[in-house]
Amino acid sequence: MAGSNLAVVGDTSGVGPSRIDALDGLRAVAVVAVLLFHLDLAWMPGGFLGVSLFFTLSGFLITRLLLDEVDRTGRVALRTFWARRLRRLSPAALVVLAVVAIMSLWGVFEGARLRGDLGASLGYVANWRFATAQSTYAELFTSTPSPVIHFWSLAIEEQFYLFFPVLFVVLSRRRALLLPGLSVLTVASVVASLFTDSRNLGYYGTHVRAAELLIGCVLAVIIARREPSERRLVASTAGGVALAVLLVAMAVVSPSDAWLYRGGLAAVALVSAAVVLGVSRGGPIAWLFARRPMVMLGRASYSVYLVHWPVIVAMTPDRMGFDGWPLDVVRIVTSVLLGFVSYGIVENPIRTRRLLKRTVVGASALTVSMAAVATLTILVDSPPSMVLAGLDAPEEVVDFAVEDPAGVSNASTTAPMSLPRVLVVGSQLRTGVDIARSNVVADVVDDSRPGCAFRVDPIDDCPTISDVVTGVSTNPPDVIIIGVGLIERRVVRERVEALESTTSFDPVATPIVEAGTAVEEMLRPFAGRPTIVVDYGKQDGFRGALEDFDLRSDSTVMVVGGEPDRLGAAIDEIVSDARADLARVMVIGDSSSFGVAQALHNVAADRFEVVWAGGRNCPLVEVERIQWWPDMDFDMDYCPTFDGVWRDMIAEFEPHLVLEIASVPEQAAQRYPGDPNWYTIVDEQYLTRHEEVMTSLMAAVEAAGATLVMFDSPYVHGGGLGGAAFADDARVDAWNSLMDSWAARWPAIRQLDWSTIVAEAEATPGALREDGVHMSQADLDRIVDESVVPRLVDLLAEREMSPTSVP
Numbered sequence: 001m002a003g004s005n006l007a008v009v010g011d012t013s014g015v016g017p018s019r020i021d022a023l024d025g026l027r028a029v030a031v032v033a034v035l036l037f038h039l040d041l042a043w044m045p046g047g048f049l050g051v052s053l054f055f056t057l058s059g060f061l062i063t064r065l066l067l068d069e070v071d072r073t074g075r076v077a078l079r080t081f082w083a084r085r086l087r088r089l090s091p092a093a094l095v096v097l098a099v100v101a102i103m104s105l106w107g108v109f110e111g112a113r114l115r116g117d118l119g120a121s122l123g124y125v126a127n128w129r130f131a132t133a134q135s136t137y138a139e140l141f142t143s144t145p146s147p148v149i150h151f152w153s154l155a156i157e158e159q160f161y162l163f164f165p166v167l168f169v170v171l172s173r174r175r176a177l178l179l180p181g182l183s184v185l186t187v188a189s190v191v192a193s194l195f196t197d198s199r200n201l202g203y204y205g206t207h208v209r210a211a212e213l214l215i216g217c218v219l220a221v222i223i224a225r226r227e228p229s230e231r232r233l234v235a236s237t238a239g240g241v242a243l244a245v246l247l248v249a250m251a252v253v254s255p256s257d258a259w260l261y262r263g264g265l266a267a268v269a270l271v272s273a274a275v276v277l278g279v280s281r282g283g284p285i286a287w288l289f290a291r292r293p294m295v296m297l298g299r300a301s302y303s304v305y306l307v308h309w310p311v312i313v314a315m316t317p318d319r320m321g322f323d324g325w326p327l328d329v330v331r332i333v334t335s336v337l338l339g340f341v342s343y344g345i346v347e348n349p350i351r352t353r354r355l356l357k358r359t360v361v362g363a364s365a366l367t368v369s370m371a372a373v374a375t376l377t378i379l380v381d382s383p384p385s386m387v388l389a390g391l392d393a394p395e396e397v398v399d400f401a402v403e404d405p406a407g408v409s410n411a412s413t414t415a416p417m418s419l420p421r422v423l424v425v426g427s428q429l430r431t432g433v434d435i436a437r438s439n440v441v442a443d444v445v446d447d448s449r450p451g452c453a454f455r456v457d458p459i460d461d462c463p464t465i466s467d468v469v470t471g472v473s474t475n476p477p478d479v480i481i482i483g484v485g486l487i488e489r490r491v492v493r494e495r496v497e498a499l500e501s502t503t504s505f506d507p508v509a510t511p512i513v514e515a516g517t518a519v520e521e522m523l524r525p526f527a528g529r530p531t532i533v534v535d536y537g538k539q540d541g542f543r544g545a546l547e548d549f550d551l552r553s554d555s556t557v558m559v560v561g562g563e564p565d566r567l568g569a570a571i572d573e574i575v576s577d578a579r580a581d582l583a584r585v586m587v588i589g590d591s592s593s594f595g596v597a598q599a600l601h602n603v604a605a606d607r608f609e610v611v612w613a614g615g616r617n618c619p620l621v622e623v624e625r626i627q628w629w630p631d632m633d634f635d636m637d638y639c640p641t642f643d644g645v646w647r648d649m650i651a652e653f654e655p656h657l658v659l660e661i662a663s664v665p666e667q668a669a670q671r672y673p674g675d676p677n678w679y680t681i682v683d684e685q686y687l688t689r690h691e692e693v694m695t696s697l698m699a700a701v702e703a704a705g706a707t708l709v710m711f712d713s714p715y716v717h718g719g720g721l722g723g724a725a726f727a728d729d730a731r732v733d734a735w736n737s738l739m740d741s742w743a744a745r746w747p748a749i750r751q752l753d754w755s756t757i758v759a760e761a762e763a764t765p766g767a768l769r770e771d772g773v774h775m776s777q778a779d780l781d782r783i784v785d786e787s788v789v790p791r792l793v794d795l796l797a798e799r800e801m802s803p804t805s806v807p
Contacts, residue, residue: 114380148309235278425481528555712755
């Protein structure tokens with residue numbers, strides 16, 4: 001769209017068809033629609049259709065200009081045409097790219113792909129970069145949107161301006177061929193959209209979007225054959241109706257609507273053409289659009305468009321300190337003001353040759369400017385992109401309670417990754433040594449302070465029991481180990497000696513009482529928390545007090561120091577007992593299932609013991625290969641199967657819940673061992689094999705007294721995977737319907753409305769799923785914590801159990 005408000009006729013020579021002010025006003029409508037769409041306003045989901053209006057208007061005006069030149073001179077001066085286009089478009093675009101690059105160096109803009117985005121925008125190929133990237137126009141509102149993604153439309157226009165004049169020259173040699181030739185090309189572009197599976201290509205591809213420009217070209221040729229006064233009233237009325245249709249579409253259409261990519265954008269262009277025709281023929285709408293404010297905004301609309309998206313990206317709520325409509329107003333005003341500044345001091349003076357009058361000077365300035373922007377682009381940092389949740393899942397079963405999934409780079413730090421956390425305190429340095437010698441696999445945090453007695457009252461800079469309790473409350477460990485020895489006994493002796501002069505002193509009873517009191521003060525604050533006391537002293541009254549507390553406490557164990565095997569056994573027993581109180585959850589499915597399993601462990605390790613037995617791109621049934629595109633399929637020999645893994649795991653692990661989460665491989669084409677054919681969800685072979693596996697799986701689940709929880713599949717919105725066959729809405733619906741039929745058949749199946757949970761979490765469809773399917777682990781953790789964990793707790797309650805009381 002960036003280039004679509006640029007076709008101002010007569011911009012250098014002062015000759016050519018007269019300017020129609022109302023068409024400038026129409027540009028204003030288009031740029032306002034796009035600006036409102038980019039503000040993510042719920043009542044303007046179709047504002048992006050302003051792009052289509054710009055395209056059609058540009059095709060109309062450029063063809064009108066070329067027709068007039070042929071009529072006046074008998075030829076088209078191609079080099080002059082291209083020079084005018086560069087003089088019209090490049091200066092303001094280069095200024096914006098330079099400012100974005102500089103602000104990126106200051107940290108205002110960032111992103112792993114930003115350097116490449118800037119380079120592609122500079123070379124007028126941004127649309128092809130975004131067409132092949134893992135981002136879509138429907139995903140503009142993610143955490144790090146590209147500040148130059150809007151340059152894709154400028155790239156399409158420049159490519160069109162490069163090739164269309166040559167085509168025009170060829171066809172116009174025989175004027176009778178011009179209209180049929182352009183019509184055939186328009187139809188070819190629409191047909192190309194019907195055969196384009198990728199929504200990225202359907203939105204960004206020049207071959208597909210060319211239809212909208214060509215429809216404007218066809219309109220200009222048709223009008224040129226008729227007198228301006230011919231059927232003026234009909235054209236004006238039709239234009240008014242078409243404008244109403246276009247405005248309604250802007251209020252209801254979404255960029256994720258599938259019909260747009262099956263000829264819908266061309267249909268929108270036909271409506272836009274009717275609007276252009278009506279406005280160009282005069283009438284009430286033309287009068288309205290010809291009002292001075294509309295014309296002024298329309299003439300500056302190219303500059304407004306160039307600056308508005310970087311302004312929106314830069315003015316975040318966090319940076320500005322406020323949100324809502326006040327922020328929207330500030331963004332709009334800033335965009336319009338900067339746009340008029342750019343138009344007044346850069347765009348218009350250079351276009352009209354008030355600046356850089358001589359061609360050689362203009363060419364030199366353009367070359368130097370492009371080199372400067374290229375240099376700034378090279379300096380822009382390009383940090384590595386984050387691996388999305390599940391994409392780095394290992395190829396083996398993962399028990400999150402006992403092991404660290406190898407190679408997983410996105411693990412959250414909100415919970416212990418996989419090892420029990422052991423906190424060591426007290427006066428004995430030897431405690432940490434004994435733990436190491438015990439061969440216990442644990443995350444040990446050694447906060448012991450040799451020489452500092454473990455006591456209530458503060459001495460020097462030694463921590464008190466109260467200090468330790470505060471730390472434990474803030475970040476609870478799985479096991480607390482307190483090392484004590486001679487220094488704690490010395491504290492007891494000092495207390496006994498202080499009582500020797502009192503009448504209540506008893507040489508036998510007082511040492512025993514004081515030892516008991518000291519032990520109570522030391523251990524009572526940790527009541528209810530798994531605690532091991534390791535005593536490095538001798539068998540005496542203090543040891544006896546520790547042993548007595550051990551007998552009376554359900555959470556405290558006393559171990560003699562210097563016996564690492566006994567210490568290790570005590571730690572293992574505490575950890576095992578803690579796990580016995582957790583609900584056991586087994587997760588199977590594809591890469592998304594691993595992300596959910598990781599999230600459950602990250603946010604609810606105190607409720608669930610999670611085991612993952614899925615595989616990247618792995619379905620429920622045994623497959624040989626999975627096909628995403630006709631020319632892209634994958635070897636799936638590493639996938640776990642019911643016979644190979646799940647049957648034994650269900651019997652041994654005895655899960656309370658089995659979560660099944662799979663979408664991509666179930667919606668893709670599958671090839672089975674020994675069968676060369678591909679099958680999808682509509683084929684009998686697919687259904688038969690799934691029936692067999694589900695029958696066996698449910699028999700094992702029911703035998704274990706477990707519940708199978710099936711996550712339904714969300715729609716795929718754009719991203720790098722948005723164009724795959726498995727992303728087709730019909731396949732998503734078919735897979736969800738098949739799961740519905742299983743739930744109706746087996747009482748042990750419960751369904752979780754994952755698609756609704758995902759949709760409610762996303763500001764726009766697909767906004768959290770960079771590739772169309774997967775989220776970041778941080779986003780997934782938050783969603784699972786807020787929406788999945790409560791549902792699983794409810795399901796456990798249905799089984800007359802809770803996460804902390806498993807029978």
